[in-house]
Amino acid sequence: MSDSSPTPPFKPTIAAGAAKRANASLVGMLLAIFSTIAIVLTIVWLNPQQKAENYRMDIDVSAVAKHAADTAGFAPVAPLLPDGWYANYARWNPAGADGVAFWDVGYVTASNTFIALRQSITANPTWTADQSSNAPITGTRAINGHEWEVRDKPKGDRSLILNSGDNTVILTGAADFADFDFLAKAATDSLSNGK
Known part of the structure; x- marks a missing residue:
């Protein structure tokens, strides 16, 4: 069973x-x-929390410009700017393959935008176009008794270009025209004074 x-x-x-x-x-x-x-x-x-102010370097543009003048063969512009503006770099760039040596300063505006200032006495059209991101010429602007060429791209940086004697000065960045006008006036003042 x-x-x-x-x-x-x-x-x-x-x-x-x-x-x-x-x-x-x-x-x-x-x-x-x-x-x-x-x-x-x-x-x-x-x-501590990282803040942009912690990284702000104190760049003495005038001192760097005086040092670069010996190599440059001209007086690099060192605009006097108000509180709230500061330079985050200033340097001399020797000639590269394009043959253009230039003075280069980066400015942060009071409204926290950026404008690069470049100056050369050996500028050529190719270098000028390259420094302005190959933007088309869209007009001119009279600033401080000088006629600046305006190059602008939609949704891109704008540039102001001044040809004054042997000097070519290019301002490029994303700032508004009020900041560009302010820096352009300060740059032409410095250029006129040979400082």
């Missing part, structure tokens, strides 16, 4: 030592995660 009663399903049992080891792995993993989070939060909390 056969026994027709159902057999209970097999239920594995874990030995007490194995269960303890399995729980220890889980507890250890949770402790490692919480301690890692605590360390990361401590590091983030102890580091």
